[in-house]
Amino acid sequence: MRFIGLCQPVLALMLAPLLRGVINKVKALFAGRCGPSVFQPYRDLAKLLGKGAVYSGTTTLVFRLAPLVGLSAVVVALALLPIGSVQAMLAFPGDIILFAYVLGLMRFFTVLGALDTGSSFEGMGASREVQFSALVEPVLMLSMATLARHSGSISFSGIYSSITFGVWMQAGPTLAMVSAALLVVCLAENSRIPVDDPNTHLELTMIHEVMVLDYSGPDLAFILYAAALKLWVFGALLVGLCMPLRTGWAMMDIAAFLVGMLLLAIVIGVIESMMARLRLLRVPQMLVGAGAIAIIALVLVLR
Amino acid sequence: MTNICLLMTSVGLMVASGLIALLVSRWPRVASAMGCVGTVIGCGLGLVPSVRVLLGQPAEVLRLAWSMPLGDCVFVLDALASLFLVAIYSLCGLAAIYGAEYLQSYRQRRSLGPPWFFFNLLVGSMVVVVTAQNAVLFLIAWEIMSLASFFLVTFEHEDEGAWRAGWTYLVAAHLGTAFLLAMFILLGRASGSMDFASFGSMSQPVAHASLILVLAVVGFGTKAGFMPLHVWLPEAHPAAPSHVSAVMSGVMIKTGIYGLLRTLTFLGPPPAWWGLLLIGIGLVSGVLGVLFALAQHDLKRLLAYHSVENIGIIALGLGTGLLGLSLQSTPMAVLGFGGGLLHVLNHACFKGLLFLGAGAVLHGTGSRELDRMGGLLKRLPWTGWTFLVGAVAICGLPPLNGFVSELLIYLGALKGVRWATGSHLPLVVGVVVGLALIGGLASACFTKAFGAVFLGEPRSAQAAGSHECGGLMRLAMLVLAAGCAAIGLLGPFVIVAMAPAITVVAGMPSESIRATMAGPREILSAVVAASIVLLVLTGGLMVFRRWLLAGRDVSSTVTWDCGYARPTARMQYTASSFAQPLTWFFRVFLQTHTKLAPPVDFFPASASLVTHTDDVCREKFYRPMFRSVGWLLSRLRWLQHGRVQIYVLYIALTLLALLLWKLE
Numbered sequence: 001m002r003f004i005g006l007c008q009p010v011l012a013l014m015l016a017p018l019l020r021g022v023i024n025k026v027k028a029l030f031a032g033r034c035g036p037s038v039f040q041p042y043r044d045l046a047k048l049l050g051k052g053a054v055y056s057g058t059t060t061l062v063f064r065l066a067p068l069v070g071l072s073a074v075v076v077a078l079a080l081l082p083i084g085s086v087q088a089m090l091a092f093p094g095d096i097i098l099f100a101y102v103l104g105l106m107r108f109f110t111v112l113g114a115l116d117t118g119s120s121f122e123g124m125g126a127s128r129e130v131q132f133s134a135l136v137e138p139v140l141m142l143s144m145a146t147l148a149r150h151s152g153s154i155s156f157s158g159i160y161s162s163i164t165f166g167v168w169m170q171a172g173p174t175l176a177m178v179s180a181a182l183l184v185v186c187l188a189e190n191s192r193i194p195v196d197d198p199n200t201h202l203e204l205t206m207i208h209e210v211m212v213l214d215y216s217g218p219d220l221a222f223i224l225y226a227a228a229l230k231l232w233v234f235g236a237l238l239v240g241l242c243m244p245l246r247t248g249w250a251m252m253d254i255a256a257f258l259v260g261m262l263l264l265a266i267v268i269g270v271i272e273s274m275m276a277r278l279r280l281l282r283v284p285q286m287l288v289g290a291g292a293i294a295i296i297a298l299v300l301v302l303r
Numbered sequence: 304m305t306n307i308c309l310l311m312t313s314v315g316l317m318v319a320s321g322l323i324a325l326l327v328s329r330w331p332r333v334a335s336a337m338g339c340v341g342t343v344i345g346c347g348l349g350l351v352p353s354v355r356v357l358l359g360q361p362a363e364v365l366r367l368a369w370s371m372p373l374g375d376c377v378f379v380l381d382a383l384a385s386l387f388l389v390a391i392y393s394l395c396g397l398a399a400i401y402g403a404e405y406l407q408s409y410r411q412r413r414s415l416g417p418p419w420f421f422f423n424l425l426v427g428s429m430v431v432v433v434t435a436q437n438a439v440l441f442l443i444a445w446e447i448m449s450l451a452s453f454f455l456v457t458f459e460h461e462d463e464g465a466w467r468a469g470w471t472y473l474v475a476a477h478l479g480t481a482f483l484l485a486m487f488i489l490l491g492r493a494s495g496s497m498d499f500a501s502f503g504s505m506s507q508p509v510a511h512a513s514l515i516l517v518l519a520v521v522g523f524g525t526k527a528g529f530m531p532l533h534v535w536l537p538e539a540h541p542a543a544p545s546h547v548s549a550v551m552s553g554v555m556i557k558t559g560i561y562g563l564l565r566t567l568t569f570l571g572p573p574p575a576w577w578g579l580l581l582i583g584i585g586l587v588s589g590v591l592g593v594l595f596a597l598a599q600h601d602l603k604r605l606l607a608y609h610s611v612e613n614i615g616i617i618a619l620g621l622g623t624g625l626l627g628l629s630l631q632s633t634p635m636a637v638l639g640f641g642g643g644l645l646h647v648l649n650h651a652c653f654k655g656l657l658f659l660g661a662g663a664v665l666h667g668t669g670s671r672e673l674d675r676m677g678g679l680l681k682r683l684p685w686t687g688w689t690f691l692v693g694a695v696a697i698c699g700l701p702p703l704n705g706f707v708s709e710l711l712i713y714l715g716a717l718k719g720v721r722w723a724t725g726s727h728l729p730l731v732v733g734v735v736v737g738l739a740l741i742g743g744l745a746s747a748c749f750t751k752a753f754g755a756v757f758l759g760e761p762r763s764a765q766a767a768g769s770h771e772c773g774g775l776m777r778l779a780m781l782v783l784a785a786g787c788a789a790i791g792l793l794g795p796f797v798i799v800a801m802a803p804a805i806t807v808v809a810g811m812p813s814e815s816i817r818a819t820m821a822g823p824r825e826i827l828s829a830v831v832a833a834s835i836v837l838l839v840l841t842g843g844l845m846v847f848r849r850w851l852l853a854g855r856d857v858s859s860t861v862t863w864d865c866g867y868a869r870p871t872a873r874m875q876y877t878a879s880s881f882a883q884p885l886t887w888f889f890r891v892f893l894q895t896h897t898k899l900a901p902p903v904d905f906f907p908a909s910a911s912l913v914t915h916t917d918d919v920c921r922e923k924f925y926r927p928m929f930r931s932v933g934w935l936l937s938r939l940r941w942l943q944h945g946r947v948q949i950y951v952l953y954i955a956l957t958l959l960a961l962l963l964w965k966l967e
Binding site: 096102112133 | 677678680681691695698699700701706709710713714717718720721728732735736738739740742743744746747749750751753754755758759760822825826829830832833836837838840841844845848851852855856857858859860861862863864865870872874875876880881882883884885888
């Protein structure tokens, strides 16, 4: 247990909703609107936490458990992530696996919560979610295996502290391809365009948003907050790779990381403004394509 | 000596109580009580020595003065055997408790003596299989095990499906045994005796050892359910009574894994391709097993395909371990074998639990069809919540036991990713990616199963009128669910218990194994810490939400369906639709048949859609093969007249031919 490692969870818990705010702001600016304040997500959360709740009569305790398990799982995942060369709170060889599987637990319960309502819309969203995540999981593992082979470590903290400008100079193409694969993972896991549109309100086309249709009040606040944290978690994976500034001073590394997260939010906002959502049947092809990129990266490392 | 004597007493007790149950079949209650109590006491007796040896007491040998052909009648209780015995005794004891209540519903229609007799015989024969140290003794016990389970599979023998399942199983079991016979004959010829001790002490060329290994993989793989050899599993498991399915899937198929491991101890240092072979088999079984599971509509068939998947995961672990041995990487070997062996125990725990849960669902609703269920969590809360524990565990999710063993296999493979070179690498990476894919698909499959059965609204009258099972069935499920949680949260202690068994399999000194285990122990301690944080956070959030909602308006309404005010149960997403995107994506492997009668006209009277996923191996490989064998044999039918005189003539001619051959 390292106290400096607390930085990652604490920063995430404070700043994660801001990421959504920035993305929405960028999208609004692209569309020529002024857009809501970047702090709007905080206001939404505060408002929802202050409300009562409405539950469907069909649901059971599983439905009420799902948001809680999801939020706890993503917090545990946060504790595993380093910032630059700053070690994570909980770092051990193989933490990559625990990371992937606690997020798996989050998904498992979100899907069950959706099925618990007995709604065909939510069942549809849940079905898509499990399909895409089953394909995303191997891509994530392939990317991590590539990085593990490259850095000689099987822990996030070891992998990420080894990535420097020098390494980028030397193995640029590999890292770029892993980054591309991780970007696809990040967009797919967080239900962003081109996989899913977080703003649409036509239930038939949605994935994540439709699964949580029946939640209200504090439960919805937990879900929105957990989704913001999940975006932060996958963003941190990507930023740690693409922001190879390892000064050895914790403060500098953390500042660079935060700048990186801000840039990532802007990039996601730009992607969402410039692209349309893919047809659902095309999404698996994109995910398999990301897997192929990760395989090529692995081959390059083995060369 | 005391340990192994206790073990033999337990076998004797179980077989004797089974016999008594058979004799008193006329009084079903007495027969049931006899069979159940005998098994439970026997399992309790047997568990003591098994746990003792697993925790470090020395192995014991029992040499009976009975003469066996080509060797001695020897039993050995060593760490490898005791690991499997712990699984066998725990699960069978609980299954017997469950069965005592489960079989009561058959009391009016059927005599309860025979099922208890065969159940007890099955348990006893499994114990003998894992302790026998002589090939003949082993094969006899193996055969009794196959036959006893055959009679249990065909328990509902007026059902044609059960018969067909039973025959498939019987044929598969005996084809597998034929390979084992060949293997033991080869081993026996090389060593001059049928004793396992002499197999282990001889040295043999690698080519001979490889031939033995291939025979063992086919022979034991048929029992274990490796992918192209698995065809009997999805037939036999659904047909058997549920507590028998639990035992067959949880521990009986593991005797195949045991046999494979025991054979490995005879064969000396493995070349790398043995590991790669097992990894390949593991990948095929794991991925295809879970894919076929996804396409099933029958709850018990779905679980049966998951057994294929989990056997695949075990094979991945053992393959990683073997590869580690041949690359002389102790951590890889220890992690691979440790993960594989622990998964044997874990699978017994959660698959036993899931089959018992499926039995309780069948007991409560009278159906196994996923698309006719729904909303059972409210009606069968005990079954539902324990089934949920099993579902989380089988998907390998923390904080339960499935995660611990999968993590060890992942770690072993990741070690391999770091150190392996050249041609080994693709398969080692394959282990990592394969496990990830299997994990994702398993989550899809169990959210489907749990969601369709226990959540939402009932889709049929049977589901709406279902009832919860009684105390004995609940007890068995609760204990298994607690076991899943306990192994998950006590991971660092549990893997230490694997060390003696790994010593037996890998032939490495136990000190080096214990030293290597220090790393994984620390990792598992960290995982346990994370799991506890997870549980505490969830609990804390629950309290927080209660505090937030206190005094506020919390109301109940219908599910939001875009303003449609009167949703019906038929509007729910079905299990088949839930799995459809994935089954369509993998249609190349699954080859699902679809029969569609689309709605016609403006006011369609009816429409229907039927999908069915046959086992591709069975349809595309075994059926044509058996058909052509049948055709070839039918050419010989002219030999058969039904006249006894001519048959006597055949015998005389054969004897004469043999005599002439011997005289030369």
